[in-house]
Amino acid sequence: MIHKTPYEQKKIEIEGDVCIIGSGAAGGVCAKRLQSAGLKVIVVEEGPYFQPHEFSDDPLTGFKMLYRNCGMQFAQGRPYFPVLTGKCVGGTTTINSAICVRPPEGMLVKWSREFFIPTLSPDSIYPHVETVEREIKVTPVNMSVAGNNNLLVKRGIERLGWRGGPILRNAPDCMGCGVCIFGCPIGAKLSTDLTYIPDASNMGAHIFPLMRAEEFIFEGNTVKGVKGKILSNNGEETGNFEARAKITVLAAGTLISPILLLKNGIKNPVIGKNLTVHPATGVLAIFKEEVKLWEGVPQGYYCDEFIGDGILIETSAVDPAIIFASISGFRKENEKYLKSINRIALAGAMVYDPPSGYVKPKKGIEPQIIYYLKEETFKRLLKAMEAVAKIMFSAGAEMVKPFFTTAPFFNGMGKFKEFLRNAKMMDIEMEGNHPMGTVRMGVSPEISAVDPSGKVHGVKGLYVVDASVFPSALGVNPMLTIMAIASRLSQEILKEFQ
Amino acid sequence: MKRRDFLKISLILPAFECAKTEGKKLPSYLLCAEAIAEALFPEGRPFNVDVKKTDFIKRMEKSLKVMPQYESFLLKAGLTMIEYMPRYFSFHFKRLSELSLEDRRKYLLGWEESTISLKRIAFKGIKQIICLVYGSLPEVKKEINFAYPCGSYGRTIWEE
Numbered sequence: 001m002i003h004k005t006p007y008e009q010k011k012i013e014i015e016g017d018v019c020i021i022g023s024g025a026a027g028g029v030c031a032k033r034l035q036s037a038g039l040k041v042i043v044v045e046e047g048p049y050f051q052p053h054e055f056s057d058d059p060l061t062g063f064k065m066l067y068r069n070c071g072m073q074f075a076q077g078r079p080y081f082p083v084l085t086g087k088c089v090g091g092t093t094t095i096n097s098a099i100c101v102r103p104p105e106g107m108l109v110k111w112s113r114e115f116f117i118p119t120l121s122p123d124s125i126y127p128h129v130e131t132v133e134r135e136i137k138v139t140p141v142n143m144s145v146a147g148n149n150n151l152l153v154k155r156g157i158e159r160l161g162w163r164g165g166p167i168l169r170n171a172p173d174c175m176g177c178g179v180c181i182f183g184c185p186i187g188a189k190l191s192t193d194l195t196y197i198p199d200a201s202n203m204g205a206h207i208f209p210l211m212r213a214e215e216f217i218f219e220g221n222t223v224k225g226v227k228g229k230i231l232s233n234n235g236e237e238t239g240n241f242e243a244r245a246k247i248t249v250l251a252a253g254t255l256i257s258p259i260l261l262l263k264n265g266i267k268n269p270v271i272g273k274n275l276t277v278h279p280a281t282g283v284l285a286i287f288k289e290e291v292k293l294w295e296g297v298p299q300g301y302y303c304d305e306f307i308g309d310g311i312l313i314e315t316s317a318v319d320p321a322i323i324f325a326s327i328s329g330f331r332k333e334n335e336k337y338l339k340s341i342n343r344i345a346l347a348g349a350m351v352y353d354p355p356s357g358y359v360k361p362k363k364g365i366e367p368q369i370i371y372y373l374k375e376e377t378f379k380r381l382l383k384a385m386e387a388v389a390k391i392m393f394s395a396g397a398e399m400v401k402p403f404f405t406t407a408p409f410f411n412g413m414g415k416f417k418e419f420l421r422n423a424k425m426m427d428i429e430m431e432g433n434h435p436m437g438t439v440r441m442g443v444s445p446e447i448s449a450v451d452p453s454g455k456v457h458g459v460k461g462l463y464v465v466d467a468s469v470f471p472s473a474l475g476v477n478p479m480l481t482i483m484a485i486a487s488r489l490s491q492e493i494l495k496e497f498q
Numbered sequence: 499m500k501r502r503d504f505l506k507i508s509l510i511l512p513a514f515e516c517a518k519t520e521g522k523k524l525p526s527y528l529l530c531a532e533a534i535a536e537a538l539f540p541e542g543r544p545f546n547v548d549v550k551k552t553d554f555i556k557r558m559e560k561s562l563k564v565m566p567q568y569e570s571f572l573l574k575a576g577l578t579m580i581e582y583m584p585r586y587f588s589f590h591f592k593r594l595s596e597l598s599l600e601d602r603r604k605y606l607l608g609w610e611e612s613t614i615s616l617k618r619i620a621f622k623g624i625k626q627i628i629c630l631v632y633g634s635l636p637e638v639k640k641e642i643n644f645a646y647p648c649g650s651y652g653r654t655i656w657e658e
Binding site for chain 1: 564610
């Protein structure tokens with residue numbers, strides 16, 4: 001049952017076998033797996049529950065409804081950049097572009113051999129990847145609804161003879177509305193709020209949105225559930241809850257899971273550290289023909305020609321209001337750029353990053369994110385921008401602009417490259433939308449926070465199953481991997497009940 | 499002047515000015531936001547939208563209300579600082595919103611392309627919010643012929 005309005009009660013006390021904190025990619029899958037095994041599952045989620053018809057196409061409304069901190073969650077350090085994560089039932093799966101990339105075999109081999117984690121080996125994970133792919137109906141983008149932005153980038157990649165193709169997504173009936181990041185209004189994106197969570201609920205799980213977990217219930221060294229606050233739709237505290245369970249599962253995401261552990265006095269030098277985010281940047285291009293960036297699938301085509309260098313190129317589309325920030329300015333030429341808004345195309349690239357940051361508690365369970373972009377990652381981003389610019393020019397772009405605060409549009413590769421040679425790290429416009437690694441998995445408590453089954457070292461009854469357990473950055477969009485790992489670790493949790 | 503002293507003065511003077519101007523109709527941060535939007539998107543260059551004749555201020559105020567408290571405070575402080583700094587750190591001796599459009603554009607270009615990275619980045623953040631609000635205006639959407647293929651839908655914060 002999904003308890004949509006828990007704030008109607010001042011106090012909620014509930015008991016079950018498993019209490020899962022978070023309802024995103026990891027929490028949703030874990031809830032279904034454990035409930036279908038006959039356990040009594042409780043899911044507590046800090047964000048509200050929305051149905052597709054309740055979403056809005058207005059950017060600021062969308063950010064307020066569905067994003068943590070209204071979309072104003074920033075990493076401090078060098079540079080200062082947004083880290084967008086969802087805060088609603090479905091978590092980030094509700095607001096992402098539905099990209100489903102299989103975990104690279106090389107990475108799984110590295111995790112299982114270098115970090116000695118048998119549960120993350122290819123043999124252990126791929127069967128779960130296949131199951132999840134079937135459940136969320138992963139299919140390639142239908143290029144007939146992809147829109148001009150994707151078609152232009154496809155043309156550029158094909159002309160260069162680079163490797164690429166339509167992106168695999170969990171949105172088989174996508175109509176190319178272009179609004180994935182504000183929630184799919186037609187329910188075509190099979191995020192966990194439309195799949196795993198209702199499935200678990202139909203089997204008897206209790207789903208509580210608007211309940212913020214804050215404090216673990218300890219009995220000696222064993223966690224026996226969680227306490228926290230009931231929230232109103234506006235986020236005000238209206239009451240208290242207590243969810244008691246034999247096993248507590250943290251699936252609150254890379255930014256919140258370590259904060260909950262630290263706030264509850266769980267000491268381990270690794271918790272909160274080793275943050276990686278897959279820094280992502282992009283290139284804008286002005287074409288002769290009409291593009292209308294906002295029409296079609298926001299992210300529909302990829303190029304993995306440089307995947308060996310840790311670079312994955314993907315098309316990207318955003319609301320024009322967001323493009324305004326990049327192309328408006330006080331010089332005469334900005335007027336010309338603004339005039340071209342209908343002819344602007346955009347492609348982005350995300351890169352592999354070594355651990356470069358950490359999170360620490362700020363206020364309540366809100367995290368303070370610190371991240372220092374390393375020189376090697378910055379160079380990778382510059383190389384990615386150069387590759388994207390080549391794709392755009394080969395597709396017929398008249399001018400291209402890298403995502404740098406001070407960059408103008410360039411009409412040739414020569415000047416573009418020269419700009420990149422002198423570009424300053426502080427001026428790069430980037431995002432880090434795939435936080436990973438802050439509760440790293442491993443064998444020894446000296447270098448990891450959870451063991452290969454996901455159990456927190458030194459504490460009984462507490463598991464972590466989200467992207468925070470990744471031993472390193474993944475190198476590709478992580479949703480499918482998070483779901484597969486959560487599915488695999490659910491088997492380990494079930495062993496506690498056998 | 500040392501950077502630290504410059505920052506101190508730039509914070510103290512606007513605070514002093516704010517205290518003086520209390521009771522006026524519009525808070526200075528809103529006037530400043532409107533002045534920046536007007537400078538970024540002057541009427542007819544290229545869009546035929548006069549920011550002053552739109553709901554921009556109302557929407558900016560609403561955005562500041564729905565934002566997290568700390569970020570909203572920072573934004574208001576930043577806007578207030580930009581509003582009053584031309585009076586003390588340029589030869590115009592006027593607030594930003596009182597400057598002519600061309601003077602305003604020249605002055606703000608200094609912020610956008612400043613050699614001080616903190617100044618540049620702070621301004622980038624402010625500009626992003628202003629652009630989000632400007633882009634949400636129905637007049638702007640109409641002007642750029644913008645509509646998602648599934649049409650406009652859902653209740654927005656502007657209607658609440």
